[in-house]
Amino acid sequence: MIPFNKPYLSGNETEYIKQATLSGKISGDGIFTKKCHQFFEEKYGFKKVLLTTSCSDALEMAAILLNIKEGDEVIMPSFTFVSTANAFVLRGATIVFADSEKETPNIDVTKIEALITLKTKAIVPVHYAGIACNMDEIMRIANKYNLFVVEDAAQAIDSFYKGKPLGTIGHLAVFSFHETKNIISGEGGLFAVNDDQFLQRAEIIREKGTNRSQFFRGEVDKYGWVDIGSSFLPSDIIAAFLYAQLENLDSIQKQRKIIWNKYFEGLKEVAQLFEIKLPFINSYATNNAHMFYLCCKNIEQRTALITHLKANEIGAVFHYLSLHKSPFYNNKYKGNELVYSDYYTDCLLRLPFYFELTNQEQTKIINTIVDFFK
Numbered sequence: 554m555i556p557f558n559k560p561y562l563s564g565n566e567t568e569y570i571k572q573a574t575l576s577g578k579i580s581g582d583g584i585f586t587k588k589c590h591q592f593f594e595e596k597y598g599f600k601k602v603l604l605t606t607s608c609s610d611a612l613e614m615a616a617i618l619l620n621i622k623e624g625d626e627v628i629m630p631s632f633t634f635v636s637t638a639n640a641f642v643l644r645g646a647t648i649v650f651a652d653s654e655k656e657t658p659n660i661d662v663t664k665i666e667a668l669i670t671l672k673t674k675a676i677v678p679v680h681y682a683g684i685a686c687n688m689d690e691i692m693r694i695a696n697k698y699n700l701f702v703v704e705d706a707a708q709a710i711d712s713f714y715k716g717k718p719l720g721t722i723g724h725l726a727v728f729s730f731h732e733t734k735n736i737i738s739g740e741g742g743l744f745a746v747n748d749d750q751f752l753q754r755a756e757i758i759r760e761k762g763t764n765r766s767q768f769f770r771g772e773v774d775k776y777g778w779v780d781i782g783s784s785f786l787p788s789d790i791i792a793a794f795l796y797a798q799l800e801n802l803d804s805i806q807k808q809r810k811i812i813w814n815k816y817f818e819g820l821k822e823v824a825q826l827f828e829i830k831l832p833f834i835n836s837y838a839t840n841n842a843h844m845f846y847l848c849c850k851n852i853e854q855r856t857a858l859i860t861h862l863k864a865n866e867i868g869a870v871f872h873y874l875s876l877h878k879s880p881f882y883n884n885k886y887k888g889n890e891l892v893y894s895d896y897y898t899d900c901l902l903r904l905p906f907y908f909e910l911t912n913q914e915q916t917k918i919i920n921t922i923v924d925f926f927k
């Protein structure tokens with residue numbers, strides 16, 4: 554069986570875990586956490602980053618930091634992971650879902666302004682498959698209406714918008730190191746702060762509402778309870794694993810791009826012949842090779858293709874189910890039909906994608922898909 558995903562160990566993971574374990578300090582913000590923070594700040598120019606236990610937790614930090622409360626509205630695409638919305642719902646927000654673009658599952662920026670009310674607090678664009686949303690337009694709207702932007706860059710490490718690293722554009726941003734992402738630590742995430750006003754409070758929220766981080770830097774002589782918060786920081790053992798991955802980021806990205814390009818070249822002819830949609834990359838965006846997907850004509854065709862691939866021992870999987878139609882939210886949703894969100898819900902299929910996927914396996918996957926359509 555060719556699985557959909559296989560976590561990749563780049564070499565030094567277990568060695569660094571051993572070092573962290575023997576260092577005498579395995580709680581959060583140890584040596585490896587500091588190395589990871591430095592890596593991100595130096596390579597991508599974030600003002601400040603903080604490792605978190607997951608991207609979901611980083612989203613919860615964002616919601617706390619923005620003082621989201623009962624009745625506030627937050628705009629985001631419906632075609633996204635549960636956590637994008639859940640983090641704000643936990644603070645009492647109402648989610649206002651926007652449709653995806655025709656060409657990509659990203660939020661359709663032409664639909665945002667009509668959704669803004671006096672209660673709107675934030676926009677949460679999701680860079681689907683690591684491909685940038687139209688950030689200039691999102692930031693223009695946010696500035697015009699005085700809203701905050703939280704980039705859900707869970708899939709978007711090492712990807713760019715007009716040369717700017719994703720996650721450095723919004724006021725806040727979040728990343729994921731879940732084992733299905735490009736760079737992994739099993740579970741894990743990153744919180745990025747780009748706006749000075751949030752720098753100090755972000756640390757406090759991550760440390761259970763205490764000013765312990767300032768205390769450890771010697772900025773205050775005792776630490777205590779100063780705000781709300783939770784335990785959002787990972788053990789240094791997790792950071793050790795992550796740091797090994799970061800050291801190999803360039804080689805991981807290089808290999809993933811080779812895999813992505815082979816899919817694209819191998820499938821473009823059949824896609825054109827049978828009106829199957831392949832990923833579209835706008836000229837303002839780069840491709841970080843997070844995922845390769847194709848969009849079938851309808852759900853029946855997609856189900857048949859999944860079955861055909863499974864019969865040939867290939868694990869291909871669909872993705873999000875529109876959140877506005879979810880069992881939890883459908884009775885709360887009061888907006889319009891979201892045509893493209895539903896289209897991606899029904900038609901999008903993700904192909905096996907991981908570092909160790911061999912050229913031979915990929916050829917088999919491509920041929921199996923071509924056979925299915927022909």
Ligand SMILES: *Cc1c(COP(=O)(O)O)cnc(C)c1O
Nearest residue numbers: 607608609634636707729731741
């Ligand atoms: C993976 C993902 C998340 C959640 O990440 P975790 O680290 O598993 O919490 C959130 N949003 C998007 C868009 C994702 O792809």
